[in-house]
Every structure is written in C-alpha cells, then in structure tokens.
Amino acid sequence: MAFMELPTELMQQIIPYTLPEGFESLALTCKLLYTLCSPFLEHHNNLRFHFRKFEYNKTNKDFREFRYHHDLLRFPDTATSAYILISRIAIEPVVAGYILEADFSLDSHIYDRIPPPLRERALHETWRDRGKAVRQLFANSLYLREAGLDWEEYYNTMMEDVNSWRRSEHAAAFLLTLLPNLEVLTPEFSEFRSPAPQKLITTILEVARRNPHGNASLAQVNAYSGSYDVPWIPSLLALPRIKRFWGHGHMGKYVGNNIDESGYLETDSKSTLEVAGFTESSANLAALTSFLKYAPCLKSLTFWHSTKAHEGHQDWDLCGFISTVQRQVGNHLEHLGVINFELHCSITSENPDLRGFERLKRLELPLDIVLCYLKASDPADSEILDPGSLLSRIVPASVSVLSLLSPGKSPHDKALKLLFRDFANQKKVQTPNLKEISLTCPDDADVSYKAQCENLKAEAKRADVDLTLSEDPWLISTVGLDEDICFPSYS
Known part of the structure; x- marks a missing residue:
C-alpha cells in the first residue's frame, strides 16, 4: 500500500518518527501532509531553536x-x-x-x-x-x-x-x-x-x-574547534568527514628544554582535512611535520603564533616553520597565513625561499621574513642584489593576494624597500598573478617606514595592483577561509 493511501490515524502515528531529518520535507510534500504535520510544527521549531x-x-x-x-x-x-x-x-x-x-x-x-x-x-x-x-x-x-x-x-x-x-x-x-x-x-x-x-x-x-x-x-x-594539545587529536582529525580544524595550544611536548615526542603524533590514517587554523599557538617543527604529513588534502593553513601558548618557550623559527610547511604540503596548499602575535620573531640565518609553493594563491606573512633573508645575505650586497630575486623568493608566482604584517619599526623600512624595489617593472615577470597587497602602516610607525609605504603606493598604482594600508596591525585580514566557517575570523 502506498504511503498516501494509509489511514489518517496511521499517518499521524508515523509522522513523529520523521523528526528531525525528514519532517520538513514531509510537511512540504502536499497540503494533506502539511495539515497532518501542523500539530508537530511548534514542537519541531522549539527543538530546532534550542538544539x-x-x-x-x-x-x-x-x-x-x-x-x-x-x-x-x-x-x-x-x-x-x-x-x-x-x-x-x-x-x-x-x-x-x-x-x-x-x-x-x-x-x-x-x-x-x-x-x-x-x-x-x-x-x-x-x-x-x-x-x-x-x-x-x-x-x-x-x-x-x-x-x-x-x-x-x-x-x-x-x-x-x-x-x-x-x-x-x-x-x-x-x-x-x-x-x-x-x-x-x-x-x-x-x-x-x-x-x-x-x-x-x-x-x-x-x-x-x-x-x-x-x-x-x-x-x-566535518569541523572541530578546540585545543590541539590532547592525545586523541590525530584520531579526531582522521574522522571520515573532517574538513576544517581550528585549534589552540602547543603542538608537541616540551620536557625542560627538550622535545618529548608523544606517540599520538603518529597515526596510520590519512586525513580529509582541507582547512586548518591555529590561534595563540606554538609548535615544534617535529610535531608540525607529523601533523602535515597526514593531511594530504590540506588547502588552507593559518597559524597565529604566540609565545604564551606554553611555558617551556623556545624562540620561534619563522623560516624553519615555513620551510617545514613547504616540504610537507607546498605542492597543494592554496592559502598560507603565518602571523606572530608578538610582532617579532626569532630571525635565523636560513635563507627563505617560498617558490616550492606551487599552487599558493593567498599568502600572509610577517615582514620579518625579509629580515631572515637579510641576515642570511652579506649586508654589503643588499644594495646591489637583483631587485627581483627577493620578490620571487618570498612571493610565489601563483599568488594573487599578499598580506604583510609589520609594526612599522626599523629595520622593517629596509625590508620593505628591498622587497618591493622597482616593483612596477618587476611585477609582471616575478609575480604575474599578484592583484592585491595588504600592508600594515600603523600611526606610530617610523617616518622612514611610512615613506616606504608611500613609495609602494606609487609603485603599486603603476603596476595596476590594489594596495591597502592598514593602521592597526591586528586587523590584517586572514584570507582563504570559507565564508561560512564556524570558527572566528578577523578582517
């Protein structure tokens, strides 16, 4: 017997069993079923609101x-x-x-x-x-x-x-x-x-x-928001439908000054994770490697670093962090945001090179990344370097949106000058897809830094690139996350 041929009394007994998944579709099927569903509508709407x-x-x-x-x-x-x-x-x-x-x-x-x-x-x-x-x-x-x-x-x-x-x-x-x-x-x-x-x-x-x-x-x-520093995170991130993760805490353990790698950092499952974000977090590179190794579908990674994330603080190696990300997911990552809450980081002598990010479209970095390059290079050569060499190293050719975070203090003025030297002429060759640049230029920035911002404004106009200068360094946008993402985003 077809459902619509059942006696009304029997239909009224069946309808509660459609709550919640099938109830609304059933009620919208026809006028008869809507009428029969009407006595349950108030209760359904109340449960939907609360739960x-x-x-x-x-x-x-x-x-x-x-x-x-x-x-x-x-x-x-x-x-x-x-x-x-x-x-x-x-x-x-x-x-x-x-x-x-x-x-x-x-x-x-x-x-x-x-x-x-x-x-x-x-x-x-x-x-x-x-x-x-x-x-x-x-x-x-x-x-x-x-x-x-x-x-x-x-x-x-x-x-x-x-x-x-x-x-x-x-x-x-x-x-x-x-x-x-x-x-x-x-x-x-x-x-x-x-x-x-x-x-x-x-x-x-x-x-x-x-x-x-x-x-x-x-x-x-499909989405999780919470602490990373719990032993079942790999199992949670290996759930069959997980797509988004927003965490906080320290990735990896410290005992004194030594890293104690726990077994939970390893898992035999590949995650379907596509978007990962960390806020007020820190990570040792071994733990980061383990996390990224099991995320072959990752498209977006945002990391907001904070030294307050754990007590056993060690200096954060910005260039080492980016190099680790590039080795593990550089061939398929589309958005990378690396932000430092303290507005400074440990400058290492490693020479940064982001050209291994083959599909990166949106990139957000502290301007300290250029200071790593300056430290790794001979200071005497900084004025005679090929003006396009640094730009192409820091900004992959595939990037269309670039955000740079800076407190506007020396030596960031020098970093800005070196990165965008002769930008109007270099842009077409070095960064052909670049369309937007967001740069912090605080009110209390050094005069020399503000001068470099004005120079970049003129260069960007000549290169047909939209440049946005933001006074507040904390309001730099985190690009690349879904509009409907359930986790907090800043703009």
Whole structure:
C-alpha cells in the first residue's frame, strides 16, 4: 500500500518518527501532509531553536525577567550542563538528532553562581524525574561496553559530580556517544584528565572511523574547534568527514628544554582535512611535520603564533616553520597565513625561499621574513642584489593576494624597500598573478617606514595592483577561509 493511501490515524502515528531529518520535507510534500504535520510544527521549531546550533544556557526567554541564574533550570529545553542535556535526550531521544553544531565550552558554567539554599530545590524540580531514564541510557551504552568500562561505576562517578554541582568529565564524555548527526564540534577537551572519560572518547572516535557510513556518534563531524594539545587529536582529525580544524595550544611536548615526542603524533590514517587554523599557538617543527604529513588534502593553513601558548618557550623559527610547511604540503596548499602575535620573531640565518609553493594563491606573512633573508645575505650586497630575486623568493608566482604584517619599526623600512624595489617593472615577470597587497602602516610607525609605504603606493598604482594600508596591525585580514566557517575570523 502506498504511503498516501494509509489511514489518517496511521499517518499521524508515523509522522513523529520523521523528526528531525525528514519532517520538513514531509510537511512540504502536499497540503494533506502539511495539515497532518501542523500539530508537530511548534514542537519541531522549539527543538530546532534550542538544539540545532547548541550551546549551554541557550534560551528563548527574556533574561531581564530572571532574578537568579538558577531560573535557567526551570526551562526543560535549556541545558546548563552535560548531565542535563543527557537527561533531556534520555526522555526524548529525538533531541540528539537535532544537534548539528555544538559548543560545549560553557558546561556547568552557571553553577557556582547559584546560591546553595536554592540548589536542592532546583535539583528536585528538574532532575529527579529523569534519573531512571538516564540510568537506563548508561546501562544500554554500547560505547561503555566496548571501552571496557563498568557502566554503574562510570554512572556513579558522574553522579557524585552532579550532586555536588561540579562540572563532570564523565558526563561530558558520555554525551559524545549520543550525537549521530553532529557536524561541528567545539569541546573543551583540554580539561579532560580522568582516565575513564579519556578512554571513552578514544573509543567513540575509533567507532566513528570504522563506521563512516553508519549512524555512529561523531561520524558526521566535518569541523572541530578546540585545543590541539590532547592525545586523541590525530584520531579526531582522521574522522571520515573532517574538513576544517581550528585549534589552540602547543603542538608537541616540551620536557625542560627538550622535545618529548608523544606517540599520538603518529597515526596510520590519512586525513580529509582541507582547512586548518591555529590561534595563540606554538609548535615544534617535529610535531608540525607529523601533523602535515597526514593531511594530504590540506588547502588552507593559518597559524597565529604566540609565545604564551606554553611555558617551556623556545624562540620561534619563522623560516624553519615555513620551510617545514613547504616540504610537507607546498605542492597543494592554496592559502598560507603565518602571523606572530608578538610582532617579532626569532630571525635565523636560513635563507627563505617560498617558490616550492606551487599552487599558493593567498599568502600572509610577517615582514620579518625579509629580515631572515637579510641576515642570511652579506649586508654589503643588499644594495646591489637583483631587485627581483627577493620578490620571487618570498612571493610565489601563483599568488594573487599578499598580506604583510609589520609594526612599522626599523629595520622593517629596509625590508620593505628591498622587497618591493622597482616593483612596477618587476611585477609582471616575478609575480604575474599578484592583484592585491595588504600592508600594515600603523600611526606610530617610523617616518622612514611610512615613506616606504608611500613609495609602494606609487609603485603599486603603476603596476595596476590594489594596495591597502592598514593602521592597526591586528586587523590584517586572514584570507582563504570559507565564508561560512564556524570558527572566528578577523578582517
């Protein structure tokens, strides 16, 4: 019997099973089905608002009406912790299917603001009626079983945190077993320290990698934002559909002044990663090599360096960093952005040469890259060098958009003069595809640096290249990331 020939009463029983994936398509099929779907529309829209792009404490209520933070606990679709979200899924499993994007960074964030006398009443009103369903969810968990974890012990440990109004690592990790449609993940993995949650997360990722076409939790994840410095990052970046990654922290470990390479830097899987970004990060070159080795599809790499990313700071080798990137992904990378938060870097004697980036279209670098060239060259020869040799070394012929970051202080004036000497005549031969240049020229820049900016403005006009001078060095654009990327971008 065709679906449209079924009795109306039977159709009404079937419709809830289409939530969330097929409900809207079913409702738009014809007037009859829309009418039958109408009673479910309000509930569907409410779940979509709260959970499609999920974050803790999200509510459609007016906060001005709240007297206390614990008022958030009164709303059944507003989750303030991993446990409350788990309990919501336990009583209505379809909720998990609505979650496509999830930011779990504010787990239990409001709990320390709830006055102790109000906690017991809130606990009784919002959680007690869900306890049996949650317990059964843990008892039936295939993930806990495959991880070799005793579900009762795991559950009881979680409840100790819940009853003490603490953020629970056990709840946060278990939540990741319930998300078959999740596409964008922003967790606080760096805060996980307990062995059982770590083991469970490893199991979740292994199952997702083994079942790329099934309904395994996290198998649909295509974007991740969070700390890099956690042991399961290679497994996460090897998920079957991962395309984008935005991380922070230190890539690679330091013990004293020595690098301690951990086994997690190696993986037998090739990643489908296309866009990678690091903010307030640092990296040793061995770890960077390992990361890039397993990213054969990488098209865009943005690295915002900061010496604050780890305590065991060593000078950042800018030229060594770029050389490492070029060796590993230079033949297929299309965008490279290397930015230094401190506006200075360790200048080595290595002679930079970026001509190995064969397909690079957008390039963003600190002007310090030219200082590396000056240090590697004989200072006496700097004025008689072929004016096009440096430009072609620093800017590959395929580049169409170039951004240079500078504090506008000496010796960056000399670097700017050397890089763009006789630019109007050299551009057509050395950088034939270059169309746009963005350059920082702060208000407090040296007079000589500002003079070089004005000279470049005239040269760029003669070469038919658009030049943008930015006063604020922090607003230089990070080009090359997708417009719809879920991670923060600056312009």
